[in-house]
Amino acid sequence: FFFKQKTAYEIRNCDWSSDVCSSDLASRLAIPTALPIMALALVVNLLHNGLHRVSHAQVETLHTTSLALLLFYAGLNTDLERIRGRLRLALALPTIGSVLTVLLLGLLLWALAHAGLPWLPRGGLAAPLPLGVALLAATCLLATDDSANAEVAQRWRGQFPKNVQPVLAFEAALGSATAIMGFGVVATVFLAFQHGGTGDFHFGALQAVPSSVLQLLSHLLAGLAAGLIVGVLANRLIRLLVHHSEQLLILAISVAFVAYAMGNILGGGGLISVYTAGLVLANRPQPNAHFGHAGLRQGLLPFNITAEFTMLLLLGLLVHPLVMLQMLPLGLALGLLLELLVRPLVVLLLGGAPRGQRTERLLICAGGLRGAVPLALSLALIEQVPRLRGVHPLVASDLAIQMEALVAVAVITSLVLKGVLLPRLLGRWLRSEPPVA
Numbered sequence: 001f002f003f004k005q006k007t008a009y010e011i012r013n014c015d016w017s018s019d020v021c022s023s024d025l026a027s028r029l030a031i032p033t034a035l036p037i038m039a040l041a042l043v044v045n046l047l048h049n050g051l052h053r054v055s056h057a058q059v060e061t062l063h064t065t066s067l068a069l070l071l072f073y074a075g076l077n078t079d080l081e082r083i084r085g086r087l088r089l090a091l092a093l094p095t096i097g098s099v100l101t102v103l104l105l106g107l108l109l110w111a112l113a114h115a116g117l118p119w120l121p122r123g124g125l126a127a128p129l130p131l132g133v134a135l136l137a138a139t140c141l142l143a144t145d146d147s148a149n150a151e152v153a154q155r156w157r158g159q160f161p162k163n164v165q166p167v168l169a170f171e172a173a174l175g176s177a178t179a180i181m182g183f184g185v186v187a188t189v190f191l192a193f194q195h196g197g198t199g200d201f202h203f204g205a206l207q208a209v210p211s212s213v214l215q216l217l218s219h220l221l222a223g224l225a226a227g228l229i230v231g232v233l234a235n236r237l238i239r240l241l242v243h244h245s246e247q248l249l250i251l252a253i254s255v256a257f258v259a260y261a262m263g264n265i266l267g268g269g270g271l272i273s274v275y276t277a278g279l280v281l282a283n284r285p286q287p288n289a290h291f292g293h294a295g296l297r298q299g300l301l302p303f304n305i306t307a308e309f310t311m312l313l314l315l316g317l318l319v320h321p322l323v324m325l326q327m328l329p330l331g332l333a334l335g336l337l338l339e340l341l342v343r344p345l346v347v348l349l350l351g352g353a354p355r356g357q358r359t360e361r362l363l364i365c366a367g368g369l370r371g372a373v374p375l376a377l378s379l380a381l382i383e384q385v386p387r388l389r390g391v392h393p394l395v396a397s398d399l400a401i402q403m404e405a406l407v408a409v410a411v412i413t414s415l416v417l418k419g420v421l422l423p424r425l426l427g428r429w430l431r432s433e434p435p436v437a
């Protein structure tokens with residue numbers, strides 16, 4: 001798999017402030033680890049021509065398990081104390097910023113698909129793109145990857161302002177949960193309308209909106225309540241259940257799965273519950289720090305890396321390489337618009353860093369690499385796109401496959417642009433600045 005397996009000693013002695021142990025190859029090439037993983041999966045998919053192809057239904061359980069572990073780890077990594085100086089911005093980016101990003105990016109994608117490219121009508125799509133589908137695809141691209149952000153930050157070492165990485169880490173952690181909720185909101189709103197002809201509006205659809213929104217809110221509240229209960233109980237039971245560091249891994253996985261099950265039992269908010277439980281544990285420290293959230297995070301790190309790699313490999317095996325090639329122009333344009341226009345504009349609208357700190361403002365605009373979670377959400381497009389308003393049944397399947405490929409191309413564009421090109425350009429800027437204290 002291109003990566004040397006790390007020994008237990010190396011894993012224990014990784015730099016936990018970066019929340020990731022970069023693979024040897026990615027470190028040597030100074031690129032995000034996600035890129036060679038994605039490349040491997042796509043090569044295997046293409047060369048074997050379906051030999052390793054799996055269906056979306058077959059990977060649903062593995063995909064859900066991986067996403068639950070990622071969200072629990074994200075919660076454990078959300079230390080509110082680290083962002084006290086930038087709390088307003090850190091909270092605004094994955095909340096208000098997410099809403100602005102979905103609206104701006106969705107509208108840009110919808111307009112670009114309708115206008116088409118000079119040599120490619122409709123951007124190569126199988127049918128005209130409904131607004132609901134454009135917004136749903138934009139929602140998939142909300143979540144950022146803290147592992148990729150940390151890998152980039154490591155290259156700048158002491159030149160990286162101390163307030164930037166905690167803000168980006170908090171955005172990545174909370175943004176994952178926000179993206180999942182946002183996906184549900186968009187799907188709920190556009191599923192509430194009945195299919196009809198041009199200008200046809202069904203009053204019954206309007207009556208269905210409140211019940212759908214209430215159901216979504218019940219999922220959110222159930223997830224928050226379940227996560228709070230499990231997090232508080234786990235925090236109290238750690239000192240009773242754990243006597244050796246080797247037991248932390250089993251405890252971490254058990255707490256994550258109990259939180260997921262409890263959220264589903266109370267109303268279907270399993271993934272929100274998992275993140276909330278991790279958040280509670282991270283901000284209620286234990287007297288013995290080694291058996292607290294830091295120990296849980298350290299024990300869970302190998303599984304977190306495995307979960308990320310699993311989702312990257314799964315998407316590479318599920319997506320159609322030829323469809324990705326077809327979606328390359330539109331996906332490239334979407335990725336560039338997201339990273340070079342929408343992201344800086346959203347940060348500017350939210351205030352960004354203080355005016356006197358140009359480097360911090362620039363790095364927050366340049367932060368936010370996309371990774372495993374957007375790819376995980378893109379798997380749900382296969383099921384949801386055919387059910388949205390304005391999607392014709394005859395082209396629904398083709399459009400859903402194209403949207404999945406479009407998200408993959410946009411994610412790869414983000415990783416190349418912000419994980420490979422911009423660090424080299426910004427490195428010159430940072431070297432010209434005085435070292436950060």
